[in-house]
Amino acid sequence: MNHKGKETFPREVFSRPRSLIDVRSHYCPGCHHGIAHRILAETIDRFDVREKTVGVAPVGCAVLMYDYIDVDFTEAPHGRAPAVATGVKRAHPDRFVFTYQGDGDLAAIGTSEIIHAANRGENITVLFINNTTYGMTGGQMAPTTMLGQKTATSPYGREFRNDGYPIKVAELLATIEGTAYSARVATSTPAQIRKAKEAVRKAFDMQIREVGFSLVEFLSTCPTNWGMKPLDAQKRVLGEISGYFPLGVYKERKQADFV
Amino acid sequence: MTLAASGIRRELMKGNEAICVGAIAAGCRFYYGYPITPQNDIPEYMAAHLPPIGGMFLQAESEVATINFLLGTSAAGKRVMTSSSGPGISLMQEGLSYMAGMELPAVIVNISRSGPGLGGIAPSQGDYFQAVKGGGHGGYRMPVLAPHSVQEMYSLTMRAFDLSDKYRNPAMILGDAVIGQMKEPFVPTPYLPAVSAEKPWALTGCAGRERRIVKSLYLKDDEIEVHNWKLHRKYAAMQEEEVLYESYCMDGARVVIVAFGTAARVSKTAIQVARREGIPVGMLRPVTLFPFPSREVNEAAGAADAILVIEMNTGQMLEDVRMSTRHHDRIRFLGKPCAIPAPEEILQEIRRLAGEIGARPVRVR
Numbered sequence A: 001m002n003h004k005g006k007e008t009f010p011r012e013v014f015s016r017p018r019s020l021i022d023v024r025s026h027y028c029p030g031c032h033h034g035i036a037h038r039i040l041a042e043t044i045d046r047f048d049v050r051e052k053t054v055g056v057a058p059v060g061c062a063v064l065m066y067d068y069i070d071v072d073f074t075e076a077p078h079g080r081a082p083a084v085a086t087g088v089k090r091a092h093p094d095r096f097v098f099t100y101q102g103d104g105d106l107a108a109i110g111t112s113e114i115i116h117a118a119n120r121g122e123n124i125t126v127l128f129i130n131n132t133t134y135g136m137t138g139g140q141m142a143p144t145t146m147l148g149q150k151t152a153t154s155p156y157g158r159e160f161r162n163d164g165y166p167i168k169v170a171e172l173l174a175t176i177e178g179t180a181y182s183a184r185v186a187t188s189t190p191a192q193i194r195k196a197k198e199a200v201r202k203a204f205d206m207q208i209r210e211v212g213f214s215l216v217e218f219l220s221t222c223p224t225n226w227g228m229k230p231l232d233a234q235k236r237v238l239g240e241i242s243g244y245f246p247l248g249v250y251k252e253r254k255q256a257d258f259v
Numbered sequence B: 001m002t003l004a005a006s007g008i009r010r011e012l013m014k015g016n017e018a019i020c021v022g023a024i025a026a027g028c029r030f031y032y033g034y035p036i037t038p039q040n041d042i043p044e045y046m047a048a049h050l051p052p053i054g055g056m057f058l059q060a061e062s063e064v065a066t067i068n069f070l071l072g073t074s075a076a077g078k079r080v081m082t083s084s085s086g087p088g089i090s091l092m093q094e095g096l097s098y099m100a101g102m103e104l105p106a107v108i109v110n111i112s113r114s115g116p117g118l119g120g121i122a123p124s125q126g127d128y129f130q131a132v133k134g135g136g137h138g139g140y141r142m143p144v145l146a147p148h149s150v151q152e153m154y155s156l157t158m159r160a161f162d163l164s165d166k167y168r169n170p171a172m173i174l175g176d177a178v179i180g181q182m183k184e185p186f187v188p189t190p191y192l193p194a195v196s197a198e199k200p201w202a203l204t205g206c207a208g209r210e211r212r213i214v215k216s217l218y219l220k221d222d223e224i225e226v227h228n229w230k231l232h233r234k235y236a237a238m239q240e241e242e243v244l245y246e247s248y249c250m251d252g253a254r255v256v257i258v259a260f261g262t263a264a265r266v267s268k269t270a271i272q273v274a275r276r277e278g279i280p281v282g283m284l285r286p287v288t289l290f291p292f293p294s295r296e297v298n299e300a301a302g303a304a305d306a307i308l309v310i311e312m313n314t315g316q317m318l319e320d321v322r323m324s325t326r327h328h329d330r331i332r333f334l335g336k337p338c339a340i341p342a343p344e345e346i347l348q349e350i351r352r353l354a355g356e357i358g359a360r361p362v363r364v365r
């Protein structure tokens, strides 16, 4: 019924994004990889770039993401997605190229590749999933693991004298000249998800307008390896984790320097 | 047609530069690399010559990044090349394994240096095992071409591009500092493509077609086993179809040298002198190290009295020679891990062997 009391045909107000394949995912209950995937797919559709996109999958829990996002895809060795994306983008500067990487992939083994891709102002978009642990290999310590956090390889809790501090990627990359956009978002409330969509939209827009390298860091969950129920995992993100990793936009260039 | 009539001029260049000319002739417009001696002429040449023809030169932050730039550009359907030396090639092994698994073509040039670790920059053939046995994980192979002249640096580079596209597999040029730095004239013969330029698997965005996935991960049931056998069949086909070798002074040879690259080059000088002395010596020079000319080595070993393997290492190809034939008692080895064997040294060994097998020279002079 519309406001005048007249019957109208049902109108579709919510549907699966075209770029999100209709299959059951392998992600655990309460895992936020799925939410990030959906935001990614929605944004691909929003910019209508599905047919000109090449995705670069990580090694991590999202290694099979090509089963879910309906675009051309290549695999990359663990941590090397920004280098692989560089190779793709240099070959096809007019295609849309993104990587999607976990915190082990991007902030440990792939630190060199991400920093230099950003520094070159490589015109690619990176979705970075920070779940403070290595999900795929069974919950070992990541460079983003919180101080005191117990993981499979920090059974007594992460201790800075031994393992250093959790690394803040969005802030770090914002200091790099070639970075056009760097933001940290979360996906634990509807309001946060709206902001996350906006950040991903901006990141896409940077690439499409050829402003340069863009990254969105997602504070994500890993209830399985945190040993938490999904709801408690949300609370952990909203409290402890976003306390240390503040949400926000750390860098936003208006236009490319070189134009 | 004579060379003059064809309008092709001879060029005088370093081996490393001839590789670049060959690559560009073969349509390679993407080069990535990281500086390391003794191959810096290659990135320097590409940095100067690719951009003006609309090509892409990019210096990477490491060889790890380099090989993954290659992976991306290859997946995007373009011909792409890199060059490096021992330590850098080691860093590329993970990426090479991925590319073999993902069936991605590319040309990798190893102008090798000596010794494990940082070693030295003296010419060496110590990377033979790494190159021909699949230096990375998982059990893969790639065509390995070993030029012994500037001419071959040019022509084998073109061939490497064709082989890598034909088999959708990385291919390697294995040279050393001598061939890389040596200047000599060569004929830049035109590139005649031996494969179609079509890449119906390349990632370009899925407009107007089904989307494509390039990967090496196979988790379901026996997928990975099926994939491994598929790869194995490619390597077997290379063994059947792609063996290249040179027979040098093999007429009536009772001593047969087996050597590649610079070691073969020097051996030719020694063979010339020995032949003049009347010693029946020749050489079988593998040009492809993988696939290895096993059949030819076996035939040579069957017909000769002695096989002299000469390498600038402590004995690597030697194992493939042994594997090729059961005449192990005829095999001798002369190794120089970090230096070029002198022609005199080789000559001495030839003379000694000739005496041993009773093939004393008939003095001609």
Ligand SMILES: Cc1ncc(C[n+]2csc(CCOP(=O)(O)OP(=O)(O)O)c2C)c(N)n1
Pocket: A059, A060, A061, A062, A078, A101, A102, A103, A104, A105, A106, A129, A131, A133, A134, A135, A136, A137, A142
């Ligand atoms: C060179 C290499 N080292 C180690 C591994 C094993 N490995 C696979 S995934 C992974 C970490 C994944 O963690 P992360 O990137 O945080 O992603 P998540 O699974 O949490 O989404 C590791 C160490 C590998 N595949 N390759």
Ligand code: SF4
Pocket: A026, A027, A028, A030, A031, A032, A033, A061, A131, A135, A136, A221, A222, A223, A224, A225
């Ligand atoms: S292990 Fe963690 S990151 Fe991986 S799917 Fe499960 S919850 Fe998600």
